[in-house]
Amino acid sequence: MAARKLIEGIWEAGARDKERKLFDELIPLPDGTSYNAYLIKGSEKTALIDSVDPTKTDELLENLENLETERIDYIISNHAEQDHSGALPALLERYPEAKIVTNEKCKEFLLSLHPAIGEEQIKTIKNGDTLSLGNRTLQFILTPWVHWPETMLTYLKEDKILFTCDFLGSHFASEELFVENEDEIYEAAKRYYAEIMMPFRPMIKNHLKTLEGLDIAMIAPSHGPVYHEPSFILEAYEDWVSDNAKNVAVIPYVSMHHSTKAITEHLARALEKRGIKAKVFNLTETDIGELAISIVDAATIVFASPTLLVGPHPAIVYAGYLVNALRPKTRFVSIVGSFGWAETESERIKALIPNLKTELIEPVMVRGYPREDDLKRIDELAEKIYLRHKEAGLVKN
Numbered sequence: 372m373a374a375r376k377l378i379e380g381i382w383e384a385g386a387r388d389k390e391r392k393l394f395d396e397l398i399p400l401p402d403g404t405s406y407n408a409y410l411i412k413g414s415e416k417t418a419l420i421d422s423v424d425p426t427k428t429d430e431l432l433e434n435l436e437n438l439e440t441e442r443i444d445y446i447i448s449n450h451a452e453q454d455h456s457g458a459l460p461a462l463l464e465r466y467p468e469a470k471i472v473t474n475e476k477c478k479e480f481l482l483s484l485h486p487a488i489g490e491e492q493i494k495t496i497k498n499g500d501t502l503s504l505g506n507r508t509l510q511f512i513l514t515p516w517v518h519w520p521e522t523m524l525t526y527l528k529e530d531k532i533l534f535t536c537d538f539l540g541s542h543f544a545s546e547e548l549f550v551e552n553e554d555e556i557y558e559a560a561k562r563y564y565a566e567i568m569m570p571f572r573p574m575i576k577n578h579l580k581t582l583e584g585l586d587i588a589m590i591a592p593s594h595g596p597v598y599h600e601p602s603f604i605l606e607a608y609e610d611w612v613s614d615n616a617k618n619v620a621v622i623p624y625v626s627m628h629h630s631t632k633a634i635t636e637h638l639a640r641a642l643e644k645r646g647i648k649a650k651v652f653n654l655t656e657t658d659i660g661e662l663a664i665s666i667v668d669a670a671t672i673v674f675a676s677p678t679l680l681v682g683p684h685p686a687i688v689y690a691g692y693l694v695n696a697l698r699p700k701t702r703f704v705s706i707v708g709s710f711g712w713a714e715t716e717s718e719r720i721k722a723l724i725p726n727l728k729t730e731l732i733e734p735v736m737v738r739g740y741p742r743e744d745d746l747k748r749i750d751e752l753a754e755k756i757y758l759r760h761k762e763a764g765l766v767k768n
């Protein structure tokens with residue numbers, strides 16, 4: 372796929388990957404992804420910002436060739452993960468004069484990930500340092516933990532373009548260089564935030580504050596399209612990282628013989644009757660990314676599981692583990708489910724989510740298929756959730 376021009380002297384020369392189905396062998400990619408690499412020609416020096424996944428090395432080299440790139444002076448490495456650093460050894464072979472420019476921590480990671488890269492091929496910079504390309508100047512902003520400890524951003528001062536690598540990106544393989552359909556990219560960016568950035572919410576809050584002082588005309592991430600309206604993605608992030616939860620209860624469930632399904636459906640109806648939006652996910656069918664998006668701002672999560680081998684169903688264990696790792700801003704958690712002869716699963720589900728700083732509302736466990744009395748207990752749980760949401764100012768009546 373051909374390189375795409377941002378402005379005079381700057382191109383996106385990386386690759387789109389529409390076929391890729393999973394990232395980290397975990398995250399579903401319904402829209403594929405892209406590995407953006409930006410070529411910047413200054414009056415004296417040429418820089419490349421980030422590279423591509425190793426599988427797309429040839430495409431990057433071909434694009435650089437087509438742009439008549441005879442020399443690269445600097446390869447800026449904003450992040451060491453292989454989807455951005457994978458082509459570095461091949462780039463250094465083709466452009467032996469090039470120096471990788473990055474921070475000390477990223478250097479350490481690059482050396483450990485790429486045996487072919489030598490220490491002498493890396494120039495390190497500190498937060499705030501600048502690098503002149505002649506008529507263009509790059510400035511480096513260290514932003515650790517979005518989403519590795521070494522992540523940084525590069526700001527092109529004269530053109531006011533902020534290159535953010537993973538931060539503010541989206542897994543979206545688009546032919547269009549710039550965001551065309553904001554609704555579509557909002558969903559993709561929220562999914563990306565949920566799966567990759569959400570665990571680092573406190574750090575992101577600080578980084579967004581740092582960016583307030585910067586005059587930004589364009590945000591160019593290394594996944595997904597470029598934002599020519601930076602406020603679109605910056606305001607979305609402000610909202611996602613804020614402490615504001617929404618009047619929503621997410622219910623991930625599994626049911627083997629319909630008992631937990633009946634409990635889940637009754638709970639969802641009881642919550643909806645009280646004005647709370649219930650989002651139900653059957654874990655045997657759902658795309659785990661959809662679940663992740665839903666917990667970005669839901670005030671409540673209720674795990675619903677049958678008992679299997681004297682514990683929660685493995686699909687719920689998987690969901691609990693992920694939710695715990697993603698550290699959403701959830702305020703309230705509860706557990707419902709069905710058991711045959713012994714109830715131990717609620718304690719085990721509780722033990723899965725120590726990272727959630729939430730109030731645990733008393734679980735409701737039902738023996739066998741739910742009867743009238745059991746459904747009443749589910750109604751009581753819905754009422755408790757409603758009262759918590761009301762106290763938190765999330766429901767009006």
Ligand code: FEO
Pocket residue numbers: 450452453454455518537594
């Ligand atoms: Fe897109 Fe953390 O790599």
